[in-house]
Amino acid sequence: MTDQPLTGRTTLVAGATRGAGRAIAVALGAAGATVYVTGRTTREKASEVGRTTETIEETAELVTEAGGEGIAVPTDHLEPDQVRALVARIDREQGRLDVLVNDVWGGEHLVEFGKKMWETELERGLRMLELSVKTHAITSSCALPLLVREPGGLVVEVTDGTAETNKAFRENFYYDLAKNGPIRMAFNLAEDLRSVGGTAVSVTPGFLRSEQMLDHFGVREENWRDAVGTDPVFAISESPAFVGRAVAALASDPDRHRWTGRSLSSFSLAQEYGFTDADGSTPNAWGYITDVVNGGKDVPAADYR
Known part of the structure; x- marks a missing residue:
């Protein structure tokens, strides 16, 4: 495999302003891809998330610095006309789409863990579903006609949790639906894409050290371990680079169709492809959560890195 196996490939990362989406875009760029990055x-102008410290323009610049070509296109993925215009631009400029990453979310500020379904404001709950399910459906509907022109296209649905880990209740009715929806969408799209040689999977990071999460704990990436005293589970957290490398490895694999319909994690893909997180570790967050947090095993977090 070459250092830039995605040279000549066109990718779209929908929802690439920050976190997993930004890291995936940068990793695809490092692999040589042209990466269209979108967000609000x-x-x-800032989105409803209210953060101004990360922008799609900055993401595009990071993609280019990594060795690819980053192209920022402001897009609200709840607006079909905007998504259609985005896809038309990709078609006009590149004539192809090889990889679609559906990472749109931005609903953390809406989640109220511990509240029953009927205690959650209906508008907040429905907004979560719009951001996590409706946006993905609109984007796939608009982009797939371009992606399936050539066999071998890849769709990645980014979510939180795998089909196995999400058998447990995710602590909020709407959040549970929001994070299980992309898993089922990948499964369904795998069936639709099978006849045209396409692949669809869902991919989840573990405990992600996103910009928002670092701010929540009052730390930076350089000193993230200082937050372990506040939340011991943070000890098995991973940088966004880990899931970015996972998607890039998947996209670079000519035999990736063997995964179609599957629900994958950054750790499971690291086991397959041999990459590590930015610090050289291989954090198994979901294993730790299953065994120690939920299962009661007395095992140090270091054993899961």
Whole structure:
């Protein structure tokens, strides 16, 4: 495999402003891809998330610095006309789409863990479903006609948890639906894409050290371990680079169709492809959560890195 196996390939990372989406875009760029990055936060305007420190323009610049070509296109993925215009631009400029990553979310500020379904404000709950399910459906509907022109296209649905780990209740009715929806979408799209040689999977990071999560704990990536005293589970957290490398490895694999319909994690893909997190470790967050947090085993977090 070459250092840039995705040279000549066109990818779209929908929801690439920050976190997993940004890291996936950068990793695809490092593999040589042209990466269209979308989101609602630009240098001129912030989304409802309210963060101005990360923008799609910055993500595109990071993609280019990594060795690819980053192209920022402000897009609200709840607006079909905007998504259609985005896809038309990709078609006009590149004539192909090889990889679609559906990472749109931005609903953390809406989640109220511990509240019953009927205690959750209906509008908040429905907004979560719009951001996590409706956006993905709109984007796939608009982008797949371009992606399936050539055999071998890849769709990655980014979510939180795998089909196995999400058998347990995710602590909030709407959040549970929001994070299980992309898993089922990948399964269904795998069936639709089978006849045209396409692949669809869902991919989850573990305990992600996103920009928002680092801010929540009052730390930076350089000193993230200082937050372990506040939340011991943070000891098995992973940087966004880990899931970014997972998706890039998957996209670079000519035999990736063997995964179609599957629900995968950054750790499971690291086991297959041999990459590590930015610090050289291989954090198994979901294993730790299953065995220690939920299962009661007395095993140090270091054993899961």
